[in-house]
Protein backbone atom coordinates (compact mmCIF):
# COMPACT_ATOMS: atom_id res chain seq x y z
CA UNK A 1 0.00 0.00 0.00
CA UNK A 2 1.06 3.56 -0.67
CA UNK A 3 0.21 5.54 2.45
CA UNK A 4 0.47 9.31 2.95
CA UNK A 5 0.74 10.64 6.50
CA UNK A 6 0.17 14.25 7.56
CA UNK A 7 2.40 15.85 10.20
CA UNK A 8 0.56 18.60 12.12
CA UNK A 9 -1.78 17.09 14.72
CA UNK A 10 -1.14 13.59 13.35
CA UNK A 11 2.58 13.03 13.99
CA UNK A 12 3.35 16.27 15.82
CA UNK A 13 1.32 18.02 18.51
CA UNK A 14 0.68 21.38 16.89
CA UNK A 15 -2.51 21.99 18.88
CA UNK A 16 -0.58 21.45 22.11
CA UNK A 17 2.09 23.93 21.03
CA UNK A 18 -0.60 26.57 20.43
CA UNK A 19 -1.85 26.02 23.97
CA UNK A 20 1.68 26.17 25.42
CA UNK A 21 2.48 29.46 23.62
CA UNK A 22 -0.92 30.91 24.48
CA UNK A 23 -0.40 30.17 28.18
CA UNK A 24 3.01 31.86 28.10
CA UNK A 25 1.86 34.89 26.14
CA UNK A 26 -1.23 35.57 28.23
CA UNK A 27 -0.29 34.03 31.60
CA UNK A 28 -3.05 31.43 31.36
CA UNK A 29 -3.29 27.80 32.46
CA UNK A 30 -5.40 26.41 29.68
CA UNK A 31 -5.27 22.61 29.39
CA UNK A 32 -6.18 20.40 26.43
CA UNK A 33 -8.65 18.55 28.68
CA UNK A 34 -10.67 21.77 29.01
CA UNK A 35 -11.19 21.93 25.24
CA UNK A 36 -13.97 19.84 23.74
CA UNK A 37 -14.18 21.21 20.21
CA UNK A 38 -13.03 23.84 17.77
CA UNK A 39 -9.78 25.40 16.65
CA UNK A 40 -7.49 26.40 19.49
CA UNK A 41 -8.14 30.10 18.85
CA UNK A 42 -11.89 29.52 19.11
CA UNK A 43 -11.40 28.46 22.72
CA UNK A 44 -9.93 31.74 23.95
CA UNK A 45 -11.26 35.29 24.32
CA UNK A 46 -11.55 37.22 21.06
CA UNK A 47 -8.82 39.70 22.01
CA UNK A 48 -6.32 36.81 21.97
CA UNK A 49 -7.28 35.37 18.57
CA UNK A 50 -4.72 37.34 16.60
CA UNK A 51 -1.75 36.23 18.72
CA UNK A 52 -2.69 32.58 18.17
CA UNK A 53 -3.07 33.07 14.44
CA UNK A 54 0.47 34.46 14.38
CA UNK A 55 2.06 31.48 16.20
CA UNK A 56 2.82 29.57 13.01
CA UNK A 57 4.77 32.53 11.66
CA UNK A 58 7.18 32.47 14.61
CA UNK A 59 10.60 30.99 13.75
CA UNK A 60 10.91 27.63 15.50
CA UNK A 61 7.18 26.99 15.85
CA UNK A 62 7.29 23.72 13.88
CA UNK A 63 10.76 22.63 15.05
CA UNK A 64 10.13 21.53 18.64
CA UNK A 65 6.60 20.09 18.51
CA UNK A 66 6.07 17.06 20.73
CA UNK A 67 5.58 13.79 18.84
CA UNK A 68 2.05 12.41 19.18
CA UNK A 69 1.92 9.38 21.49
CA UNK A 70 3.04 6.12 19.80
CA UNK A 71 3.51 7.87 16.44
CA UNK A 72 7.24 7.12 16.21
CA UNK A 73 7.26 3.33 16.77
CA UNK A 74 4.10 2.76 14.75
CA UNK A 75 5.41 4.88 11.88
CA UNK A 76 8.65 2.90 11.85
CA UNK A 77 6.72 -0.39 11.68
CA UNK A 78 4.40 1.00 8.99
CA UNK A 79 7.40 2.26 7.04
CA UNK A 80 8.93 -1.22 7.05
CA UNK A 81 5.71 -2.84 5.86
CA UNK A 82 4.16 -0.33 3.42
CA UNK A 83 5.26 2.41 1.04
CA UNK A 84 4.87 5.31 3.46
CA UNK A 85 5.26 9.01 2.61
CA UNK A 86 5.03 12.10 4.75
CA UNK A 87 2.56 14.50 3.13
CA UNK A 88 2.60 17.83 4.88
CA UNK A 89 1.58 21.32 3.84
CA UNK A 90 4.84 23.23 4.01
CA UNK A 91 4.31 26.12 1.66
CA UNK A 92 1.62 27.83 3.74
CA UNK A 93 4.11 29.07 6.33
CA UNK A 94 7.53 30.05 4.97
CA UNK A 95 9.52 28.84 7.98
CA UNK A 96 7.87 25.45 8.19
CA UNK A 97 9.62 23.48 5.43
CA UNK A 98 13.12 23.45 6.92
CA UNK A 99 11.74 23.04 10.44
CA UNK A 100 9.64 20.05 9.40
CA UNK A 101 12.65 18.47 7.67
CA UNK A 102 14.70 18.92 10.84
CA UNK A 103 11.88 17.56 13.02
CA UNK A 104 11.67 14.42 10.87
CA UNK A 105 15.46 13.99 10.93
CA UNK A 106 15.38 14.14 14.74
CA UNK A 107 12.31 12.03 15.50
CA UNK A 108 11.90 9.77 12.44
CA UNK A 109 15.36 9.46 10.87
CA UNK A 110 14.29 6.24 9.11
CA UNK A 111 12.16 8.31 6.68
CA UNK A 112 14.37 9.17 3.72
CA UNK A 113 14.08 12.50 1.91
CA UNK A 114 12.48 10.71 -1.05
CA UNK A 115 9.56 9.86 1.25
CA UNK A 116 8.97 13.43 2.44
CA UNK A 117 6.44 15.33 0.35
CA UNK A 118 6.39 18.95 1.48
CA UNK A 119 3.42 20.23 -0.46
CA UNK A 120 0.47 22.54 -0.90
CA UNK A 121 -2.83 20.90 -1.87
CA UNK A 122 -2.95 17.17 -1.16
CA UNK A 123 -5.65 16.11 -3.64
CA UNK A 124 -2.85 15.83 -6.20
CA UNK A 125 -1.43 12.82 -4.32
CA UNK A 126 -2.09 9.43 -5.86
CA UNK A 127 -2.05 6.46 -3.50
CA UNK A 128 -4.09 4.05 -1.39
CA UNK A 129 -4.54 5.87 1.91
CA UNK A 130 -4.23 9.37 3.38
CA UNK A 131 -4.12 9.85 7.16
CA UNK A 132 -4.88 13.47 8.08
CA UNK A 133 -6.72 15.55 10.68
CA UNK A 134 -8.22 17.97 8.15
CA UNK A 135 -11.29 16.91 6.19
CA UNK A 136 -10.46 19.47 3.50
CA UNK A 137 -7.40 17.35 2.74
CA UNK A 138 -9.31 14.05 2.83
CA UNK A 139 -12.44 14.96 0.88
CA UNK A 140 -10.86 15.06 -2.60
CA UNK A 141 -8.31 12.26 -2.09
CA UNK A 142 -9.01 9.39 -4.49
CA UNK A 143 -7.98 6.53 -2.16
CA UNK A 144 -9.11 5.55 1.34
CA UNK A 145 -8.85 8.01 4.19
CA UNK A 146 -8.48 8.01 7.97
CA UNK A 147 -9.42 11.12 9.93
CA UNK A 148 -7.15 11.53 12.95
CA UNK A 149 -9.16 12.90 15.87
CA UNK A 150 -8.52 16.48 16.95
CA UNK A 151 -10.68 18.96 18.88
CA UNK A 152 -11.03 20.99 15.69
CA UNK A 153 -12.66 18.11 13.75
CA UNK A 154 -15.03 16.59 16.34
CA UNK A 155 -18.07 17.90 14.48
CA UNK A 156 -16.96 16.69 11.04
CA UNK A 157 -18.89 13.71 9.75
CA UNK A 158 -18.59 11.19 6.93
CA UNK A 159 -15.04 9.96 7.53
CA UNK A 160 -13.58 6.88 9.18
CA UNK A 161 -11.85 8.09 12.35
CA UNK A 162 -8.86 7.02 14.38
CA UNK A 163 -8.12 8.41 17.84
CA UNK A 164 -4.63 7.02 18.43
CA UNK A 165 -1.59 5.56 16.68
CA UNK A 166 -2.36 2.29 18.46
CA UNK A 167 -5.60 2.14 16.47
CA UNK A 168 -3.71 2.81 13.24
CA UNK A 169 -1.33 -0.03 14.11
CA UNK A 170 -4.27 -2.40 14.58
CA UNK A 171 -5.69 -1.47 11.17
CA UNK A 172 -2.51 -1.39 9.11
CA UNK A 173 0.11 -3.63 10.73
Ligand SMILES: [Mg+2]
Pocket residue numbers: 006007008009010132133134
Ligand atom coordinates in the same frame (compact mmCIF):
# COMPACT_ATOMS: atom_id res chain seq x y z
MG1 LIG B 1 -2.62 18.19 10.08
